[in-house]
Amino acid sequence: MGSIDKYIFRTTLASFAVVLISLTGVIWITQALRGIDLMTSQGQTILTFLGITSLVIPALVLIIAPIALMISISHTLNKLATDSEIIVMNAAGFSPFRLFRPFVYATCVVAVMVAFIAAYLAPDGMRRIKQWDADITADVLTNILQPGRFAQLDQNLTIRIRERKPGGLLAGIFVDDRRDPKERVTIVADHGTVMKNEGGSFLILEDGNLERFEVDKRDPALVAFARYAFDMSKFSQGHDVTLGIRERYLWELLDPKEDDPIYTQIPGQFRAELHDRFMAPIYPFAFAALTFAFLGTPRTTRQSRNFSIGGSILAVFGLRMVGFACSVMAVKTPLAVLVQYLMLVAGIGVGVWIIIAGLVIEPPAALLEAINKSNARLLRLFGRPATA
Template identity: 25%
Template sequence: MGKFDRYLLQQLLMLFGFFCLLLTLIFWVNRAVTLLDWLMGDGQSVATFFRLSLLSLPGVIVNLLPIAGFIAAVYATNRLSSESELVVVQAAGYSPYRMARPVIIYGLIVTAMVAMLAHVLEPLANREQEVRRVEISRDVTARLLTEGTFVHPVSGVTFYVREITPAGELIDVYLSNSRNADQRQSFTARRALIVEENNEPLLLMFDGAAQVYNLETKALAITRFESFAYGLGDWLQPADTPRWRTRTLTTAQLISRPADVLAQSQATPQEMVTEIHSRNNRAFMGLAASLLGFSALLVGGFSRFGLWRQIFLGVVIMVAIKSLDNSVAAMVERTPAKWPLLYLVNVIGVAASFGLLWLAAHPHLDLGRARRARAARMEAS
């Protein structure tokens, strides 16, 4: 590898790391807000929030790496051009294809990183996320017992407790159930306990009152009680044990144990094959995006006014490729037998990149430059 190759590769990798970190923070914060709202509504701790948010990072990063690779390639190439380094390299006899060699190496590095995430780390994180979510759904105490806060474990149910003693006794409890279309139920109690009977959670309330409002007759019935047991099983039913899904299994597991996967995930063989090829497609997007970001900026040559036209061209092509990729992915999800179309998008991206390199290697075919040259000669005459 020559000095230019090492220099350009070093610049690309440094910028790639910066943009990857920046984009990950932006998208992770956006996802963390939704996750925080869900967890706080269920009364979970901050530690649970950070654990689940960290587990969501592989899924965020795997989709951002190709974009970061494209932006880094555009930024590095634009800086080399603005500092006339590309002009010097081209004057030394480097063709666009030769200058693209370190970019291809860089794209393969991005591809390897995406492949590691898509085939191994993201499925493991998805598996752990499902296990944690099941644990949260089973944790009745955490979903209800938050001092001084109105919580909504399910739609139409509101629960409030003013204080929880060290012995686990609930002080000043309020429970409202408006899920019934015919009536509204409200319960208040000075003390309460949450116990289990026959694997079903019960709320034992002491020294309180029950109010039932009939929506049809507009009648309100109030009943005072010394003790009352209210079953929570209908809206706090523990979740089942997490089952295997193709998205929660690594590619090695999908290939080595297909019979077990098909039996426990209830997926079809075609869906399992599609999942593997979908991961491969996301990995190869890293190469296509990186090469496109470099080749688009070589078209048109050096200009004192910058390369904003080339940058705009590269962005337009990249957006078109990503849109096509999303459309094909949605179509393949509906019809798994069409999985070969997944690779078509990356083939188009790489072909477009080499087409731009070919145009850069044949500047005499630049019709826009020829028109500008003719216009300049006419003005001079």
Template identity: 30%
Template structure:
């Protein structure tokens, strides 16, 4: 690339990176706070908390990458125009390609990033996040052994933990087992910890006693112990084999699905919709860049409607992007909707290509532009009359002669 192209490329990458980090950071914090209850009830470490929430980062990046390149492109071109750099480029005889080439290179990078995340990284991270969260929620420490709470996990069986310490250490443990109508057993311990061995979950109690009461003869027996293993496996229940929806499968798996799989038998159109959605998402970075270049890719002053051009470019992209969302839903039932899924970004690309490579600014047809100009003049005249009427009204109220 030429020096000016490297300059524009670096400026765009810098703006896109800052925008991406800012948006991902905000959304990540919001999502992380939603999962905070899993950590607080589980007594896990801060590392575990960040490990869980960081698995959602690829999905967040995939969602905000197109928006970041849109804002970065607008920022870069606006900065070049404000600093008269576009004027210098145009005066030097350079074509629009000098501006388009680095921006399209950034779009290519974003497209490849969006594709790799959507096709492979995001599904894998979602599966791992779901497994991680499921394991933590299934952990009996979070379900049964909640600090300061008498938790009845089933009729007649109550757990209580006075305090939860570091490294999962529990203090002041009380277990009341009254499931047998003829007897009751109360376990108490100064401290304990949850452990797993050979697929079994056990609560290791230390320095406590077991009080057994027989209702038939009223006898009570007390057994003191230094260490006692209480089996918790019966409370966890069997672990179900997770069913993965299409959005949590890689594209390779979607292209060769198991016809006996639950979600495929329920609605095979979901697989088709996810596949085409992932491929079509790779086109939108190019659509954003081409449309922005078509509207504001040439040097112009603020009096020439520069801000208005940005507004119209954003409106066009919002309309196209908005039409793509219902098209994705239609694709589940109607395969012909695939034309709309790909047609919208391709139309935006072709629209921008025509204006960029013919070096023409986006403009309305002359008859329509004349109508817009006449209406704009009428609105300006109406505003001036309204302003004069308001000033005259205020003067009359103040008793000032006109």
């Protein structure tokens, strides 16, 4: 790789990283705000909130990465054109296809990253989210116990909490336990927390009083405690999690079990998801080829470059929208998968053909003339009047 190739390669990947992090961060924030109830109504900690919401990032990157690559290639080519570097390279004998080579190297890096995310990282994150959500839902302390309400956990067990505080702290805890017919236990505690270990789930009560009424005794036994563990394992049992299609690894989609109930019910969705995973690393090559085909040749006017930028955006957007439509149709129509593969091959083929042929995609002369007349009319209407 020559010095020019290294320069373009580094510039493209640096722009790609900035765009990818920015877009992913913005979309992640919008997704994370939907799970804010983990910290409020369900009393989870900030670490739990960040842990669960961050697991969706690989799935977001899987969709955003090809688009970020397209933006980074557009930025790099626009930078080279603004500094007149493309014109100098063209005058020095660099063909468009030769200039395209460092962008192919950068695209290969992105494609490998996308392939790894599609095969393992994204489904692994989704299944962790599902398992984590199931654990939280199965926990009675986050699902049943609501502030200010008396919760009947068992026929003879009632618990009430006054409020939930940040960090999973429960304030104002009342427990009325009558499960043992020989005694009745009433507990009032200032605050408490939930602790889980290999021994089970426990409600750790602090700074409270315990009253025990026994059948054969007249007076109750009153105990003041600083710390008391109340066993809640019976009411906090986990359950098996059924993995959906998006939570399956690539090799699980390739060879599903014959007795898999989901595969038996909806084999078409398995097929559509499998081919989506296969095509995920192909989209970066299609986006790169189409973007360079529009922007990779020298331009002499600003209108021509703006037209090329708009054309590349429309081409990439149209290719992706058709891909989404084919993915939906592939659930019921296997032929849609073939259409999607042919569409990607056609996109790459047309882009590479334009690059090799050195074709310059220019806007029609009539369109440029109409744009110039419109700009002149706007200047006459809104431009500042000349001063003497």
